[in-house]
Amino acid sequence: MPDLLDELLPDYDEKRTIENARHFLLRDFPRLQRMAHLSVADLHSPSMDGLPKAPIKANSADEPIIKRLDAKALVQAAYDAINACSATSRYILIKAYVRGHGDTTIYLDLHMGRSQYFVHKQTALLEFAFAFQSDYDLVVRKT
Template identity: 30%
Template sequence: MALLPELDETKTIKKVKRFFEKEFPTLQNMAHVAFVDIKSPVISGMPVSHGAGNSSETKVSMHAYAKDVLGKVVNACNGLDQKHRHILELRYFKKLTWYEIYQLTGYGKTRGNELLNEAFLQFAWAFVDVEDLRKFK
């Protein structure tokens, strides 16, 4: 008997990709953070409170939540091997096109996608304590 059920790689990749394409940009917007690269986030602004009330309090708490989760994303990415971390960084942190990635790395879109999918699987395991993006068969 296996200790863990078998990972459904296709569904896990799809779930992690959705995280990076949908949730990750939203978290960046909520945290007012633009990532230049994984190691050095650049703060582009801090939350500004206008008056009193729950609205401002909610904005500040959402900002703090988003910054916390983004920090955990960076920590999880630091657990990936260098090649996979680099392709994830180029595609989702620096928002480069596949052509730009090819110019920097020599990886075409097909190979880049293969590496990105492998990075998604590594990320799913590294991020499991924050949010379990893994899918099992």
């Protein structure tokens, strides 16, 4: 049984895991949200000249659609991971990374002191990293 627990709950580098989660939510998540909302004008019709081609490869017109669907799936998975977090963590993650509110506004809304808020924010980032792990692994394992 300890082997199963070690596999499910490996030792992890807390600081690097928090940084990975922060980077994803600040940099990658907004880009994925934009990708998931590509306009129809960005999609191109397939070109057909009637001649067979070898080797057959994916239609280039499909690539933007596939990327958009992949981005939508990852954005939805991130939202699901946020919703899997505790209530305080969920509030912090949504306010800070989805709605872009500043830290001062958030910790005042939560009636917390500044230092207490930053401890909760790190906890929120860890919760997110573990909740998101099956879709996109942000957890840094100790070697």
